[in-house]
Amino acid sequence: MTDISDNLAAAASDTPETVATYLRLRGLQPSSKNWKRKRRISTDDDNAPFTPGRDPGPLGAVLDKLTRDSGWEAALARENVVLQWDELAGADTAKHSEPVSLERGLLTVKCDSTAWAKNLQYMRATILTEIGRRYPDAGVQNLRFIGPDVPSWKWGPRVVPGRGPRDTYG
Structure with a gap:
């Protein structure tokens, strides 16, 4: 029986006080699980901060690259x-x-x-x-x-087939 109380005491000592208080109020016992958060280690260098290529570029350069790529x-x-x-x-x-x-x-x-x-x-x-x-x-x-558009006798509602007007002005 002393082993169980020792385990609970050890688990309670690892648990933060706020979590232990919450668990006591809910009628639960703290587990032996370690409450410290582990940092996730990533090996993805593309998203790592402060690496080359991560700084935002000038808008003109970004638009030039977009037009060139497209x-x-x-x-x-x-x-x-x-x-x-x-x-x-x-x-x-x-x-x-x-x-x-x-x-x-x-x-x-x-x-x-x-x-x-x-x-x-x-x-x-x-x-x-x-x-x-x-x-x-x-x-x-x-x-x-x-030059500007000039009127033509070739199109319209009263056009007649043939050569059209030639030297008829004199």
């Missing part, structure tokens, strides 16, 4: 060519022109008038060089400048 670089570069047209061509020129399509390396720019289209035609090399320098992933190889 393969979005070319699509974002093409969008930037359209969105940054005023910086590429100049603010005054951008007021009179806007890019309308970019297909197979050909950037088509619509101008307010044929005079603006011709002036931009003279600036083609400069604009193309600037696009290649800023956005090499866009894949712009050539520029095409078009």
Whole structure:
């Protein structure tokens, strides 16, 4: 009988006082289980603190890595060519022109008038060089400048088959 009381006394001495009080109030006896918490030892070096690669990176670097890993670089570069047209061509020129399509390396720019289209035609090399320098992933190889839309007699409700009007104005 003394062995049982000795075991209880030993178990009670290992048990924290708050746990022993709780067990006494509930009418339970403390067990001989060790109440000290054991630290979990992990061997996972990827999640260990203060190791290389664990520090948060700058947001720009994280976004660059995301776009590179996802393969979005070319699509974002093409969008930037359209969105940054005023910086590429100049603010005054951008007021009179806007890019309308970019297909197979050909950037088509619509101008307010044929005079603006011709002036931009003279600036083609400069604009193309600037696009290649800023956005090499866009894949712009050539520029095409078009004037405003003009009425056509080829479509509409009263079109007649045939060659259409020729020299009928004189």
